[in-house]
Amino acid sequence: MKLGKIFDRPRQTDKTPVLPTMTTNVTWLAALGSRLTAVGLAVEAGPGGLIVRNLDTPSLADTIKCRRRPDDGDRFWFFTSWNEAIAQVEELDEAVLTVVGYLKYDIPAVRNK
Template sequence: MTPEVRLAALAAHLAARKLDVDLSAAGLRVTNPQVKGCCTKNAADTISCRPRDEDGAALWFFTSWGEPIAPADRLTDAAVFVLGSLAVREER
């Protein structure tokens, strides 16, 4: 499958969990409308899908900071990571 197809599948998983998703040429923009962001109105990130050299060039999802999320064939793992990264955090 292509990176675009993998991102579309991840978008469907995240939309089913009430996150806002927008798939574009830049990647998959994911926003949690329930959580305030630090630099934007709501907590958000842009997810990309590209080969990961350390894994034999297998497709992986990455955060906008280049952090590996999960292999692109592990949609549930990727969705859990994104949900956690955009979740409500207690202020300390």
Template sequence: MNALDLPERRLAALGTHLSARGYRIDFLGTRLKVSNVHDSECCAQRLSDTVTCRARQDDGGRWWYFTSWGEPIAPADRVTDAAVSIQGYLPLPKR
């Protein structure tokens, strides 16, 4: 795997995982827009976020997912952890 395509592959994996949970996913090159398509049914303050994947310098340069405001979400090899974190701040309505 080429280091240059790692962020895109990790974002694609996260996007697939979140899509299966009911989120709308839009790939924007090296960014992943995650949207709550059920916003009219939900009281969430945030309706979407644009997630990036980049090296985290304070973790030895390991790849991490980050929110659009620069907060680390989870290491990029922890897709389920990242999805759970995103679901925590961008909740879908209970089915």
């Protein structure tokens, strides 16, 4: 028996397996949340996105969203609650520094990187 008869080539109608990758906005927000928590910000998941607070000044807070950006090839980006682009999701360090910067939070661990 030839293997060609048992295993054939994939067809266009065959379903492509869904592999676990960081391609959803929830996954990217979770990754950002972990990094922001690591540098000392209060983070919680909310219905509208990731709620980030300055622990010393709780009035300094924002809800960060993650969505596709049509003018950048539909890549995922992080956005502020006022729709200001923060960074592409692949640029987690840049996103952390930006959020820390506009929340006016002096974090030595971030400064000394």
